[in-house]
Amino acid sequence: MEDLILPDKKVSQAKDSKTIQVFAPATVANVVCGFDVLGFAVNEPGDEVVMRVTDKPGITISKITGDNGRLPLDPAKNTVSVSVRHYLESVGQPHLGLDIELHKKMPIGSGLGSSSASTVAGLFAIKTLLGDDNDVAKLLPFAMKGEEMACGHGHADNVAPALMGGFVLIRSYEPLDVVRLPHPAGLYCAIVFPDVDVPTREARQIIRNKINMKDAVTQWGNVAGLVSGLFMNDIDLIGRSMKDVLVEPVRSMLIPGFYQMRDMAMELGAVSFGISGSGPSVFAFTRDEQTAHNITKKLQAFLTGIKINSNSYVSTINDKGPRVL
Template structure:
């Protein structure tokens, strides 16, 4: 593929953990997401020209911003530091939402520079750079957000040393209802409250759920998927940070959700459904419930995004 003078890309939001798969499962959403525009300029170096949609929260220093830092890493890796690159980042999703906001920005930047340079790297080869971007953003280089945002679909992180990411089947009718309550749950704080030791019986139960969920994906068995969407390890602790969590779970289940849980580290919650109409129904009901409790929210209803980051024509 030929090199380009400019490129405009989109990278999707993600929902990590898939309820029972803490730090090893993640999936891409159709909305929301982030957009990045890159333009070649004559002066060498990487410069962030503009950031929109972040309410002034993100650094414009390219070395401190995940988009700029990752682009610089790729240019060093390819011995192309002589290039001049201007970045425009359009945040089209909430920050600190549990929907992989930093991951979407990171992936948009990495995918954009790779496309601009004529795709010298495969998507899999971009993943290690994405992990470094996540480390810069939240202090921990995990792949359960960046992998699905880049690759699309549902991903399993089998190992980190070496990094091995597997794309799992996506049942055609599997959809999500996503609610982002307007409360703050920092990722680092959500990790710090977790137990470092767990009971063996709970671990065995969780392993069974993960195995059942993955089997359900391969078999396209929505009943098995539903019976496997249970988290005995993380949800009981983290859910206390999310107002109305138990009530929202009860509403979603009563309306026919396959499963309900925390998206990433929260505060977003996710209900999995069979069909988009059911997802929309649950999204509307949960937002209405939060409104009655004087809690603002963003709501999304989405199929599983199977293509990941894309070029915007």
């Protein structure tokens, strides 16, 4: 992913008075069996970026809130500014003056695409400021540069759904080929974030480099079944297919009480249950909103009982992606 895709159309020169505020959504990546190739966007949580055009050339980050001081203000080290800089270079405006405020409205290291939401918000903001009417998917390579900085690997299963909305398949990385998938309208997602530390880089390092053919065949069948279930609006098929024999058995060891939470969710009527991204967040698909709320309430009570704080979210699949506030 070294070659960035330049927009097909020219963009206008921004005016000094322009300011914009953008929200970009959290995402659930992998979706159990689709490691690095499947993801979907949710309505909440998400991050916000305020971007202003300035007279001084170059990008500055004047404020970051909600991160407890964990994220760098240095524009050379922040995923938002780095991805925006790549975009500006591609459209011939590398010296455009920008000031960025980043407001983290979601937990860092949650497995919900925190860096992805920030990066996408920044890219959507500059695209809108410059009047760039190219398809939003043209921003994907720049967003992947931000992911590469955040976790050492420029995967697209968070940034693609955050940018495009909905349920997304990354069919290929070389060349980049992204497909937006349909999904049942009544599908709800219950998310619980246990407040434990599972860094993405470390979570990737424990994954096996070699797998046996039997496991590979099982995984291929499950990914195909999940995609088929999405196209057919077959929620039962979706549930049967969301099983992971490759990554979940390893990563689940980093999440306290994972299998107990899975059993609770399934007993309460979940269609499926698994890890969101690299964790520690877990999610369940349900057929209705009330079941989703029942599951988050039960799982949070369980986590409280083992002295772990948590946050929860209930959402349908977000088909819109980023938006101007």
